[in-house]
Amino acid sequence: MKKVFLGIGALFLLFVAGLVVLMTVDFNRLNKEAYYVHITTDGDIEEYKLDSGEIMKMYWYEIPAYDENGKEQTLKFSAHKNLRHDAYMKLYVKKETEVTSYDEVKFNELPAKVQELMKK
Structure with missing residues (x-):
């Protein structure tokens, strides 16, 4: 009987640990x-309409970015939202161009x- 309770307790602890990881780790980064x-200019605005009729705005930026070694890539x-002028942003990128x-x-x-x- 003790083994059953220990097994259930261990599974519960694993479940709780998994929930904590899912809530705290940002997989996008x-x-x-x-x-x-x-950021020195406003983004290009793209508007789209939701099924509810609400109009949403997306701001697109295409600008030169630098990695930690100074390598430039657009x-x-x-x-x-429109990002603040004169702001410095850290972008998280996968597959070389996907932010x-x-x-x-x-x-x-x-x-x-x-x-x-x-x-400069």
């Missing part, structure tokens, strides 16, 4: 390459080579 951009990504997520960062949080390139 896990094992992705980081690129950095400087990336295209979208945001649900899965982004965060705003401060200039001093950028890698040194990226800081040099963005000062």
